[in-house]
Amino acid sequence: MPVATSAIDFAGLIRAGDLVVCGQATAEPRTLTEALAEQSFGLPPFRLMVGPVFSDTFNRADTSNISFLSYGVIGHARKLARAGRLDVVPSNYSAFCADFASGRHRADVVLVQLAVSADGRLSASLSRDYVIDAARRARLVIAEINPDAPFTCGAEWPDDVPIHLRIAARHPPLELPSDAPDEVSRRIAANTAALIADGSTLQFGVGKIPDAILSSLTHARHLGIHSGLINDAVVELIERGVVTNACKGIDPGITVTNQLIGTQRLYRFADRNKAVAMHPASYTHDHGVLSRINRLVAINSALQVGVDGSVNAETLNGVAIGAIGGQLDFVRGANASPGGRAIIALPAVAPDGSSRIVASVETVTTPRADVDAIVTEWGVAELRGCSLSERARRMIAIAAPQHRDRLTHQSKPMT
Template sequence: MPPKIANNSEDAVSSIKDNEAIWTHNMAATPTVLLKGLAKHALSCRNLTLLQLHTEGDGAALMVAPQLRGHLRCRCYFVSAVTRKAVQNGDADYVPILLAEVPKLIRSGEQRIDTAIIQVSPPDKHGNCSLGVSVEATHAALEKAGKIIAHINPQMPRTHGDGLITYKSFHTVYEESVPISCHAPASQNDVYNSIGQNVAALVQDRDCIQTGIGAIPDAVLACLGDRKDLGVHTEMFSDGILPLVEKGVITGAYKKNHPGKIVTSFVIGSQKLYDFVDDNSTVQFLDTEYVNDMRSIQRNPQAMSINSAIQVDLTGQVCADSMGTKIYSGFGGQIDFVRGASLSEGGRGVIALPSTAAGGSISRITTTLSAGAGVVTTRAHVHYIATEYGVVSLRGRSLRERTKDLINIAHPDFREELNREAFEKLHLSLN
């Protein structure tokens, strides 16, 4: 039976009924047009649940509007800027989970999915559409969803890998040409540039790197122009890798898993980035259950993960998802890649962060984590920590040794206080 052709976005989602669990496509592929229709349709429904990772755009923001209370509630496996306040206020739910585990949760049936709403490219001559710039856990959701509602967007790139889906598998389709959500490169400053230089000093020729989006990843990548034969196996990437591809720095020639290919699960960035991945067979968009599986990561020698944090305590515990009790983001793939890189032959994992926050008034390296803060990377998993004041390796180091090392890369304004608190609170003599 051919899909229903919807007249508008509200008509497209009209088949959604009370009590449904709805999966939405994520990241730059967030189906903003369909979410705007859902915001209207949901007012006639009760007890809808919208399952999501990181969502983007004004359509996603409508999903946490006060008028939808009792009609629709967001259930977030990762918290974005548009859902953060709702989660912190108790108006949306956060599920702590490794990104590699989200597809497993879906495929096992532990998380029911009645409907999936997605944004795809137009069908090719064979009747196949593409999930475009974001495959992540949506690939798994499509396998289990009772019905699939698709926004067909001529501006969505066609990408290679796990993102193909046949037009005939759709329940309803709505076509409209709209721009894909773009992100401008993060602003740089002296702190980020110093962190980038410190982390880049650890990157060797032939490394297989994982990094993300933001000022620190961009600063690191900007320092790698003289490296040779780097590979990429990462849950996501942004514009920072493009100059390295253009210069021939990224070749993937020494990868053992997908040699010569850039492996990712999603991308988010500029239109130039989206043009780069469009019909580019050297970039493989694969399911996060595979991309973030530690076994997939470790197959490549010299795997190097680069991730960020909100706080690191003096024993090496890394908080990356909350500010005290307030959830800020999520686990994502940090521990997947920290552990996967550590198991790789010659692999390394780096947690990079500025030494201070709030305009220099707060140290991010702290004696203990803030009350209620969650541990994402444990002190048993952590390897390198980097700030603008240097890099230290904590692997195999005692608590006393870690404390001394971390104080040495804290901001100088806080080192005396950290030394004192290490003795008073942790009973560690650093003399």
């Protein structure tokens, strides 16, 4: 089917009560989502499923006719959540994707950004997430064909999933450059790097701290990557010879990921590169797969960690501003991996000056029984196998000094 135009009229395509699913993060098909946002007030009320939102698409128009739904609150989705307009499905990323594959979640309309090869083959490009499974059962699939999107291996669009309408992209793919590390993130990175042995395989998230950690590993050797996402820092490590994927135990020589979140440097590197494999969450986040990886080091973050080790990555003051995402998938996978480590790395202090190490968390994302090591700029708390009282002592030692006396008082029954 030929590409028609970059213009689209959603009148008659969107029905009342429809669930519309669009590509997430850097895979957002902005030609389509911008048109949908601009036209939404004239459409019947519908729901829109989003993941991480790194554009301002939904903040620039009157989108009051849209009810937003997501598996977490990341990026600009926080503005929707604070306005009470985003409903959250509290699900592990692996389970959320599986629900589309099984039909528990059913999309009516799917909007997707695709790359095209010289011979006309299509690729989901920047994300091998739930969109293909959502499209398999959808009434209508609209594809934005983007000549600047990389054709990625493993994300090829299945021949048996029809595309009903194609339009030409008006924008290059969204980019998310790395933030320059600050002093706190550099100290956290140094403490975390000390836990990462040569030959480890890494999983990590998005943000200043994981970027700083990756940038601090230029001394390491024979690292591997098996992660829900990769970014520009991975390209740097591969080009320096730090990441070889030689010791993983599975997928030798291959960087495995579910999403690309970075800039054109990453996209050009991944384009038609068989050494970068895009896989669905049924592989990247699968416990059986993760447990077979040698020395899997899962690096995730949190909004709060309790002195007992319980991790909260979802809410503050009752408001959803984070996500379960793949944290628990990878924590449990790393704990089952031979020589694996599950690391939660976070600043000891929030932007408002409050302590991120707390007497008790308001929401438990990762239970204390699954926690291995907590890292702040003040050190490392090794918690695996520790009693509650010993956990409290170790956690208070890596809290910011100005909060330690209060935490010790609040934690008296444990300490």
